[in-house]
Amino acid sequence: MRQAEKERQTKETNISLALNVDGEGKSELKTGVGFLDHMLTLFTKHGGLDLQVACDGDLEVDQHHTVEDIGIVLGQAFNEALGTKESIKRYATATTPMDESLSSISIDISGRSFLVYRVDGLKDKVGNFDTELVEEFLIGFTSHAKVTLHVEVLYGTNTHHMIESIFKGLGRAIREAVSIDPTIKGVPSTKGSL
Secondary structure, eight states: OOEEEEEEEOSSEEEEEEEETTOOSOEEEEOSOHHHHHHHHHHHHHHTOEEEEEEEEOTTTOSHHHHHHHHHHHHHHHHHHHTTOTTBOOEEEEEEEETTEEEEEEEEOOSOOEEEEEOOOOOSEETTEETTHHHHHHHHHHHHHTOEEEEEEEEOSOHHHHHHHHHHHHHHHHHHHHSBOTTSOSOSSTTSOO
C-alpha cells in the first residue's frame, strides 16, 4: 500500500493527515471549514483515495491558514506515499462536467512544482468560504507534492459547481496518474528519476 501520515504544527494550525493512495474513496475530515470538507470528500471519492484530516486552525482570523496548510500537508503526504514512483502512468488529464460547469485538470507527477490556474468568474464567497482559497490550496499542494498541475474552468456560472468540478477532476486525474502500468519498467522518465 502506498500511504503516508504527516503532521504539521505552527502557531496558526495543528494538522494531522493520513493518506492512502490505493484506497477505496473513504474520507474522515474535520478541517473546521465545511466547504473544504465537502470538496475533499469529492476529491477522495473520485480519486479512489483514503484520506483522514484533522485540523485545529486559527479560524477566528479567517480560513486562509487552515486551507493553505492542509494543501501543504496533503502535498507532502502525496509525495511521500508515491515513494520511488516506479511504473506509475505519471500523466493524466480529466475533463469533468458538473451541471453547467466544465473543468480540465492535467497533472504530471514530474518532481517539479508548477501550477497554472486559469479560473475566472468565481464569486468571492460560497457560503462563508473565500473562493480565492482554492488557488491557495492548490499552490500548497503542488509545491509540496512536487507535481505540475494545470487547472482550467472552461465555463460555468455557479461558483459551487465550478469549484466542485475542479476537485472532482483533480481526484480523477490523480487516480489515473498514480495508477500502475506494468508495461512501464522503472521510473517513467528518460532521466531515470522523478
